[in-house]
Amino acid sequence: MRLFESAQYKFIEARRKAYVISGIALLATFAAMAFNIVSIGSWLNYGVDFTGGSLVQVRFDVEANDASVRAALGGADSPPVTRFGDENEFVIRAPIVEGQTINEVAADIEAQLAAAFGAGSFDIVRQELVGAKVGNELQLKALYAILFSFVLTLMYLAIRFELRFGMAAVIATMHDILLTLGFLALFRFEIALPTVAAILTILGYSLNDTIVVFDRIREHLHEKGARKRDPIDLVNQSINETLPRTILTSGTTLAVLIALLVLGGVVIRDFTIVLILGVIIGTYSSIFVASPALIEIQNRYGLGKSGEKKPKPQPATV
């Protein structure tokens, strides 16, 4: 079986359309983040892992709903309660009040629930308590890790390829992470530790996809007469040649992820959704963002020999 055999799509020519799509998506991203800052006070819906606070997940043996759980926890003053998956389970998130130990918060919730539903009518299946300090540190650490990995990737690609390849790859990866964050902001996904792992996976996947295309471009550049070829044509050829591989790899990864989404249970559901989205964005960006970025960088700054940017634009020769 073969798919996209000797495809001849003009990807680079379509780059302006891609810019518009990405541009709109990025605008939506920033709008969603800005809206979140106004409405919930932070640009992403950080979970207790990042903000500090308590999370108590309760499984009821008796019939319960959001409203009855809220009523049990003080009606209007109740901490946020959300249903967990489709089961008779609820997640209660309570901030930690100054001077109160984290253990007291959980005990308090348990006591209130026992008063309303009767002791023994529910089980606490999960309980997380995170001090505020830990949460803040975590945000910084995650940020540093991502930035640092950008820098090293850039250096590695500059050595193995050329600086512009590294720059284009980082631009594409940033694009992917931003769009994923935008999605998370738009749908107010709770950001927990596994979400961070999902974002990092997207980073790795996107980079992998981009490098495969770049590898092909590099190969064609080393062929005889490459310097005389139209760079757009060369990049197009490379993308088309790697297209079967791109589709097959993404397809296979998506198949695994969809299996996890459908059958994997509630615990990893959010996490899987983020990964699926990331694979789609990552595939899109390696074709429509990374490669065009390479062309744009070259159009603007010239060829650049192993990292030296030349100020004067030169005739385009990838």
Add this chain to the structure above:
Amino acid sequence: MIAVLIVTATAGWQLYSKGLSLGLDLQGGMHLVLEVDDPEGTMTLEAKSDMIDRVQRIIGTRIDEFGVVEPLIQKVGRDRLIVELAGLGGEEERAKEIVQRNAFLEFKLVLPLVDMTAALPRIDRAIVAALGVDSIRALGRDVVVAEQPEIVGLIFGNADSTSADSTGVSDTTIAEEEDDPETNLQPFSSLLNQGDIEGTYLIAVEDVPVAELFLAMDEVTRAFPRDETLQWGSDIVGRGARNYQYLYVLSEEAFLTGDLLNDATAGRDPQFNQSQVQFELSRAGGRLFSQFTGQHVGDYLAIVLDGNVMSAPVIRDRIGARGQIEMGAGTPLEEAADLALVLRAGALPAPIVIIEERTVGPSLGQDSIDQGRVAGMVGMFLVVIIMMTYYRMAGVLAVAALGVYSVLVLGGLAGLGANLTVPGIAGLILSVGMAVDANVLIFERIREELTAGRATRTAVDEGFANAMSAIVDANITTLITAVILYQFGTSAVKGFAVTLSIGIAASFFSALFVTRTFFLVYIQGKKASDPISI
């Protein structure tokens, strides 16, 4: 081929022998992060680091007592401690209490066995009276005098159970109330053997739980001789073929507690090349100690932490505010350092607080495992179908290589003792993706070469050679990311980084060596013009 077999077999063996352990988020259990409570920020990092070391030591001892399988008690950074306990089954609160409890260090006098041994019949009777004969039978402790006349004997090494027994217990026990078999039960005293250190009994480790049960009873402690008590030693010692734990006879009152101890350091006596612990008491403590040791030269001094005797050195001389404990020739310095840590543990300058806690009930964990297993298998099945449909015979080879990959990754994780967590699964998915990708890259290249009209063997060789650069670069950049994440990350992100790193190494090996080996076997004997199924 042979290399592939060896590596796979090794990984498979690791997986089989060690098993893959699941992280707390999947298995259920408790994860705690502890920190020194220092709201004003007045303590130096060194002081905090030292405190965390002491707390680690204390919690280690306590958790051992708790009997959790493979607890993790790890210092992270310099001022934090992670405690992970799996499978607590509803005992989370007690575990938390144990972790947070302040350490309590006491100095007590080790007493001769005479009085305690004389009290043993009284203790036995108290147990029989409190529990009833039936429940004692149920415990398997219905030993009667007639069945085992020699209760207290020397057991270490030699079979000579008639050795000198200065305490004369046997006589006492037998002498009393011989006519009533019900009251002659010896549930407790039959567990005891005379220790090889003064003031101790030895109890076989398998009997320890029953003995603990008895010792926890008020009826038993009331039957102790005046001002005497029994407390466990912390070490387990082998005597002959069996293992024993010491039970010390101690003064009930501590003559000195940990708050009077200022400092303790481990060192080496240069003259005798002997490990030793030097300690320093407060002035009040020094006065008490001087008076006490002056009266008890030649006696043993028990150092008791949280109710366990950590060490019982002999008092050689009157000691004031400064003293030293000699560890005996040939004792490693680590043991001295450990004892110093125990001494300092009793005097923590600030409380320890839990700053992060995650408890996952076992039920939630089990659901996740079941669903994850099904989903994972279906996912792998889909990969197999896609690869075989698309690449036919080559796809079969790739699937076989992926099988090897799976064994390598899981074996690698098991070998490193890593836990599989939700973020870990993410790392695994990414690396499965990369393993598939590597195969796809190679096959696409081979197809291209075949389309270009190359002979079978040449096309396969060229395909592998040309796909190499893309695979190497993609794997190395991802590895760079994984390493950075490991460096920066918290435990969850680390789990991701570890599985990803192992996954990349395995995928690299499986694509370049395993697939290649399978391929070479497959095309062996084919002529240049023979078609291959790809």
